[in-house]
Amino acid sequence: MMAPRGAFIVFEGLDRSGKTTQVQRLVQRLEADGRAVRLQKFPDRTTSIGRMIDSYLQTKSDLDDRAIHLLFSANRWECANAIERDLAQGVTVIADRYGFSGIAFSAAKGLPFSFCLQPDTGLPLPDSVIYLTVNPEVAASRAAYGLERYETKDIQTRVRERFDEVANEVQRRHGNIWHTIDASGSVDDVQEKVWAAVTSTLNADFPSMGRLWM
Ligand code: Z5A
Numbered sequence: 435m436m437a438p439r440g441a442f443i444v445f446e447g448l449d450r451s452g453k454t455t456q457v458q459r460l461v462q463r464l465e466a467d468g469r470a471v472r473l474q475k476f477p478d479r480t481t482s483i484g485r486m487i488d489s490y491l492q493t494k495s496d497l498d499d500r501a502i503h504l505l506f507s508a509n510r511w512e513c514a515n516a517i518e519r520d521l522a523q524g525v526t527v528i529a530d531r532y533g534f535s536g537i538a539f540s541a542a543k544g545l546p547f548s549f550c551l552q553p554d555t556g557l558p559l560p561d562s563v564i565y566l567t568v569n570p571e572v573a574a575s576r577a578a579y580g581l582e583r584y585e586t587k588d589i590q591t592r593v594r595e596r597f598d599e600v601a602n603e604v605q606r607r608h609g610n611i612w613h614t615i616d617a618s619g620s621v622d623d624v625q626e627k628v629w630a631a632v633t634s635t636l637n638a639d640f641p642s643m644g645r646l647w648m
């Protein structure tokens with residue numbers, strides 16, 4: 435019998451909502467459970483496309499809004515084969531951000547929603563999206579806020595509104611894969627809420643891998 439495929443779990447959320455903290459804890463916990471897990475960060479700043487994105491985020495370079503949007507998407511596409519291969523081999527893949535950030539940030543800058551969705555069409559569809567929310571005051575009080583492009587209260591407020599639209603679109607196209615979790619509590623509190631959502635996904639009979647926006 436073939437091994438069951440791995441689950442694809444994506445973390446999204448505003449800046450400083452604790453995504454990376456929670457993703458790291460989740461990976462450790464799943465490994466301790468004896469599960470094969472791989473963490474995939476987006477943007478993946480280690481590739482040549484990722485280095486262009488990194489330079490843009492650090493405001494060392496400027497790019498047209500559409501051009502940077504396409505680079506973020508290209509960065510996901512260059513990682514897509516490896517994600518599919520791992521899932522097929524039974525590895526659980528945890529992504530720290532994905533295409534939903536891509537839409538929320540670019541739409542917040544004024545690009546049309548339909549344009550923002552298009553280049554990600556066909557990417558591996560997550561089995562679960564864990565969306566961490568915190569109010570802007572909590573986010574701003576957390577460390578290192580304000581060092582990169584987009585890290586202002588004004589932009590984050592618009593991004594939050596766009597994420598709500600993205601959540602509706604996901605529900606409309608893909609059903610109940612979006613889990614919103616209030617991440618204003620302690621790291622331990624949030625971890626327990628995340629664990630409940632993740633275990634419900636892992637224990638479900640998830641279908642063969644789908645395609646984003648298809
Ligand atoms: N972007 C885009 O435009 N298009 C795309 O397609 C993609 C991304 C994929 C870089 O993202 C930027 O790229 C991002 C979106 C855009 N721009 N913004 N804003 P990134 O993922 O590389 O970096 P980041 O999202 O700016 O923020 P972050 O540092 O990754 O935040 P986080 O991972 O959500 O939070 P954290 O690092 O886990 O925690 C932040 C701090 O809070 C840290 O000091 C923690 O110790 C603390 N923390 C965490 N949890 C708690 C709790 N529960 N209580 C108290 N303190 C906490």
Ligand code: MG
Nearest residue numbers: 453454455530
């Ligand atoms: Mg992070």
